[in-house]
Amino acid sequence: MPETASTTRATDALLPSLTPLLHEWLPRQRWFAGKGRRVTGFALDTATELLPLDGAGPGLLHLLVRVEQPSRPSGTPADCYQILLGVRSQLPPRLAPALIGRVRQGPLAGRAVYEGLRDPRLAGLLYERLRTPGRIGTLRFHATTALPGALSPRVLDAEQSNSSLVYGDSYILKIFRRVSPGANPDLELPLALGRAGCARVPAPVAWFESGAATLGVLQPYLRDSRDGWRLALDALASGQDFTRQALALGRATAEVHLALAEALPTERLRRSDTEHLASAMDRRLHTAAQAVPALLPYVPGLRAVFAAASGAAGAGTVQRIHGDLHLGQTLRGADGAWAVIDFEGEPAKPLDERRRPQPTVRDVAGMLRSFDYAARTHRPWNADWAARCRAAYCTGYAQVSGTDPRADPALLRAYETDKAVYEVVYEARHRPDWLPVPMSAIERLAASVP
């Protein structure tokens, strides 16, 4: 795909005309991370015409846009979002729900601007670009294998931090929404695991990037699978045991950890490092309590949990981990085998922090929290169900890794607490109705160290 002068047009004239539409639309998106902070403007990093805007048919405009929000924590750079805009003179009725607005002025005056990914023709074009690696404007497309043509696209309507398209039930393309310079772990880790022959993770077959930022990853779509969260809720609703699945999930997690430790560098963990980990948890708690004052009464108890872990582990290693492991990040195939997806880490954390080696117990703690979440969202609350799943998961993990996460209870509890604090902030921001779920864990954990 040759780079042509027409693929990236002078952008100065475009942004002012799109600004009123973005102002209205962007903060309402599920994946917009700056909710609750006033947006004062936008700055364009790149604009690329993936399909010309002045042709007879629809145009496709790829944007990387910086969002100006003066109330951001000081010293943090403005968030940059990936946006794909369809542009048409007439919007067919079937695309009406995708309309963002009509442009009032500038080079696109009078045209309808809409969510490009919702237009099968434009989503198909993106897949074609991935099939034929090369450059267009600042965008670079890569593929590891020959991909079949003409697969019909559909948008996945999941509650997501990003956006995904499924092509012909064969591949799934994840479009990262908030992008930062540096390899996204959701490309880096599955690629490394694929090369290491780990069958637990669908290996990327194509991706695209701009500068140092990963923008999207195409992977095989596991069509007959169901995610662990749905399966757990179904089991709870029908009073079924879930320990067999939890044990298998523990084994799968350990397999992924072992493969990551083989494929990527590991480091020794010293006593002083665990002190450092505990003080980092303290700092995160402090920031979280400022954002969600409901945490304030529990701060002394939670700090005691972190203090108990400080210096607890004398030895051990840190390595690359999943970073945001929960039941919704697991898929169980028709054959009963578990796969793990979404290695992006916690979306709110800076990329370099998410790419740092960490104790594997952090992922284990994430999954333990998830069993608690499932049991808490079910009525009546079934504490035994969660306790049995948590024990089975740790047993499965120990069977494969040779290390039982319960062997260092202070460290495991500290990571579980750290995760619950993260969840409080996540829920307050994205799903306030769910706040009582992590708050119940906060209450329990804050009282756990005498």
Ligand SMILES: Nc1ncnc2c1ncn2[C@@H]1O[C@H](COP(=O)(O)OP(=O)(O)O)[C@@H](O)[C@H]1O
């Ligand atoms: N390889 C896959 N096969 C089948 N479904 C998938 C696959 N990858 C993701 N999904 C589905 O897409 C949803 C969102 O994917 P995920 O990577 O978790 O995105 P996000 O980072 O936006 O949360 C998942 O919950 C899962 O249902």
Ligand SMILES: O=P(O)(O)O[C@H]1O[C@H](CO)[C@@H](O[C@H]2O[C@H](CO)[C@@H](O)[C@H](O)[C@H]2O)[C@H](O)[C@H]1O
């Ligand atoms: O899947 P994402 O990468 O978008 O992760 C974020 O959203 C998750 C919710 O969708 C959130 O997970 C929390 O809720 C889950 C139930 O919906 C539960 O299973 C998890 O244990 C709980 O943490 C995740 O924390 C957040 O980063």
